[in-house]
Amino acid sequence: xxxxxxxxxxxxxxxxxxxxxxxxxxxxxxxxxxxxxxxxxxxxxxxxxxxxxxxxxxxxxxxxxxxxxxxxxxxxxxxxxxxxxxxxxxxxxxxxxxxxxxxxxxxxxxxxxxxxxxxxxxxxxxxxxxxxxxxxxxxxxxxxxxxxxxxxxxxxxxxxxxxxxxxxxxxxxxxxxxxxxxxxxxxxxxxxxxxxxxxxxxxxxxxxxxxxxxxxxxxxxxxxxxxxxxxxxxxxxxxxxxxxxxxxxxxxxxxxxxxxxxxxxxxxxxxxxxxxxxxxxxxxxxxxxxxxxxxxxxxxxxxxxxxxxxxxxxxxxxxxxxxxxxxxxxxxxxxxxxxxxxxxxxxxxxxxxxxxxxxxxxxxxxxxxxxxxxxxxxxxxxxxxxxxxxxxxxxxxxxxxxxxxxxxxxxxxxxxxxxxxxxxxxxxxxxxxxxxxxxxxxxxxxxxxxxxxxxxxxxxxxxxxxxxxxxxxxxxxxxxxxxxxxxx
Numbered sequence: 001x002x003x004x005x006x007x008x009x010x011x012x013x014x015x016x017x018x019x020x021x022x023x024x025x026x027x028x029x030x031x032x033x034x035x036x037x038x039x040x041x042x043x044x045x046x047x048x049x050x051x052x053x054x055x056x057x058x059x060x061x062x063x064x065x066x067x068x069x070x071x072x073x074x075x076x077x078x079x080x081x082x083x084x085x086x087x088x089x090x091x092x093x094x095x096x097x098x099x100x101x102x103x104x105x106x107x108x109x110x111x112x113x114x115x116x117x118x119x120x121x122x123x124x125x126x127x128x129x130x131x132x133x134x135x136x137x138x139x140x141x142x143x144x145x146x147x148x149x150x151x152x153x154x155x156x157x158x159x160x161x162x163x164x165x166x167x168x169x170x171x172x173x174x175x176x177x178x179x180x181x182x183x184x185x186x187x188x189x190x191x192x193x194x195x196x197x198x199x200x201x202x203x204x205x206x207x208x209x210x211x212x213x214x215x216x217x218x219x220x221x222x223x224x225x226x227x228x229x230x231x232x233x234x235x236x237x238x239x240x241x242x243x244x245x246x247x248x249x250x251x252x253x254x255x256x257x258x259x260x261x262x263x264x265x266x267x268x269x270x271x272x273x274x275x276x277x278x279x280x281x282x283x284x285x286x287x288x289x290x291x292x293x294x295x296x297x298x299x300x301x302x303x304x305x306x307x308x309x310x311x312x313x314x315x316x317x318x319x320x321x322x323x324x325x326x327x328x329x330x331x332x333x334x335x336x337x338x339x340x341x342x343x344x345x346x347x348x349x350x351x352x353x354x355x356x357x358x359x360x361x362x363x364x365x366x367x368x369x370x371x372x373x374x375x376x377x378x379x380x381x382x383x384x385x386x387x388x389x390x391x392x393x394x395x396x397x398x399x400x401x402x403x404x405x406x407x408x409x410x411x412x413x414x415x416x417x418x419x420x421x422x423x424x425x426x427x428x429x430x431x432x433x434x435x436x437x438x439x440x441x442x443x444x445x446x447x448x449x450x451x452x453x454x455x456x457x458x459x460x461x462x463x464x465x466x467x468x469x470x471x472x473x474x475x476x477x478x479x480x481x482x483x484x485x486x487x488x
Contacts, residue, residue: 007054007071010047010079011128017043018121025114033114037097040117041090044124048083051076067196068135070268077343077486078131078264081350085257086124088354091465092249093117095361100247103157116156120253123149130261134272136185136195139265143181143229146258147174153253154246166245173228173238181225187218197272204282212282219286222269223293229262232327233296236320240304243316248364251312252357255319260346263326267339270330290331291423297324298426302433311360311370314437315353318396321430322349328427329411332418340487341410347483348395348403348476355469356392358462359385366456372441377450385456386445388466395473397438398431402477 021036028035056073059066093100093116104112126145133139151174155167189195191214192203204215227235243251301321308314322345329341360370362385367374379386395402408431415423458466476483 007057007076007079007132008069010051010054010083011125011132013047013050014044014083014121014125014128017047018118018125021114021118021121025118028114033117036114036117037090037094040121041087041094044083044087044090044121048080048087051080051083068133068138070132070134073487074264074267074339074343075132078260079128080486081260081346082124082127082131082257085253085260085350085354086120086127088350088358088465088469089120089249089253089257090117091461092252092354092358092361093120093247095358095365095459095462096247096249099361099365100157103159103163112156116153116247119149119153120249123153123253123257127257127261131264133265134197134268136188136197140182140185142261143265144178146261147178150174150250150254150258153250154242156247156250160245162245163247164245166242169238170242170246177225177228177235180221180228184218184221184223184225187214187221191215191218197268201272216282216285219269219282220289223286223289226262226266226269227293230259230266230323230326231320232293232323233300233320236297236300236323239320240313240316243319244310244312244370248312248357248361248370251315252354255315255353255357256346256350259319259323260350263342263346266330267342270333271335271339287331287333290327290333291420294324294327294331294423295426297321297327298430299324302430302437305437306433308437309372311372311374311441314372314441315356315360318434318437319353321434322396324430325408325411325427328420328423329414331423332414332420334414334418338414340484341407341414343487344410344480344483345407348407348473351469351473351476352392352395352404355388355466355473356396358465358469359389359392362456362458362462367452372444373451375441375444376448378445378456381450381452381454382456382458384458384463384466388470389445390442391470391473393438393441395477397434400477401474403473403480404477406477406480 017040021040024036024039054076056076057071097113100116123146126142126149129142130139130146133142151167151171154170155163157163188200191211192200192207194200194203224235231239243254246254297320301317301324305314305317305321308317326342326345329338332338363374364370395404398405398408412424412427
């Protein structure tokens with residue numbers, strides 16, 4: 001036990017870098033904003049490296065910080081996920097900058113470019129706070145910081161009708177989900193008089209049976225609010241349009257960062273509010289709700305992805321499907337075991353999805369489109385990019401020796417150990433459907449003729465990033481020990 005909350009240094013550093021970037025935006029005259037770009041990329045990279053020197057800390061129970069902030073191994077792990085996804089998004093943003101400039105106001109050259117790199121840092125800060133939140137007030141403040149940043153970033157290409165449409169839909173549905181979440185928190189507070197997860201759990205255990213309906217209703221509303229954040233059915237209707245209309249780096253951020261933060265918060269709620277041995281009636285009903293959400297999410301995500309011809313929409317419904325696999329593990333809940341499964345799966349999902357979106361940004365810049373047809377004949381124009389996308393697609397599908405395969409293996413293990421055979425059956429069918437729509441992209445790259453014959457240039461930074469992500473997909477798929485060791 002220590003009185004020095006060292007992991008908070010990571011949060012403070014990200015906040016400082018973000019504020020410096022915003023200040024530089026006001027005074028930087030270079031229209032390319034190159035200083036801001038490299039400050040954000042380099043700064044987040046340094047903080048990401050420093051995160052591996054942070055150790056879990058148990059605060060004293062009398063500490064005020066312990067009432068709302070956790071620095072356990074899972075919190076630090078999800079801070080690393082937030083930092084890693086933000087770093088990759090910033091690298092994507094650098095590749096995407098030329099496309100972005102077409103849709104920003106032309107009156108002032110370079111206007112808006114700096115904020116596009118600074119705002120993801122504030123989003124990252126909210127994700128890191130959410131990873132440490134053990135109190136509903138802290139969790140709500142964190143979610144709002146993330147959500148408001150995404151409202152701006154999703155609709156950032158102001159001269160693009162699809163981006164504005166995506167921003168409006170995300171704003172309306174995001175505000176609605178926030179209302180459900182706040183209303184649920186209010187019911188829980190009214191029934192227990194507490195907002196701290198541990199104290200709520202104790203209050204539920206000691207509460208009279210006539211309070212159970214109010215507690216159950218509050219938990220159901222919270223589940224609705226968090227279901228929107230993780231894109232779980234039936235709260236996923238915003239996903240396809242928002243993913244397609246948002247700038248591609250922000251789509252990647254939505255797909256990975258917000259999903260990871262939503263799941264860590266959901267797991268903390270499950271740990272403290274749902275798995276209450278003294279009140280099996282409450283936990284049984286909510287686990288049944290998770291079971292139903294997992295089934296619906298798997299079916300909807302995979303069936304909706306199969307006919308898609310647009311790459312961003314395909315990855316949007318793929319994101320829904322992967323939320324379904326994660327919900328299978330939560331519906332087969334075992335404390336710690338399910339947390340490790342979900343955390344490993346999300347780490348692998350980060351690698352696979354960021355790799356596919358980075359290559360999509362490069363293809364979009366070269367061809368001007370983001371349809372699957374834009375990948376036709378890619379193996380002839382750029383064997384390097386084709387191989388990188390192949391690695392991403394086969395891992396998302398769950399081919400052995402990749403991180404996607406081992407993640408699905410852990411999910412199936414959890415479900416089988418809890419005798420959740422219906423979930424196992426639906427998940428197996430979902431894997432088969434996934435092979436169909438992921439391999440459509442592989443077919444386009446290797447079996448279809450290209451519409452253009454010119455080579456596609458790849459910047460050194462993007463090339464190195466693609467190599468690292470591809471290598472990690474195979475490395476962690478065959479040797480998952482480094483990730484699992486972080487969760488002990």
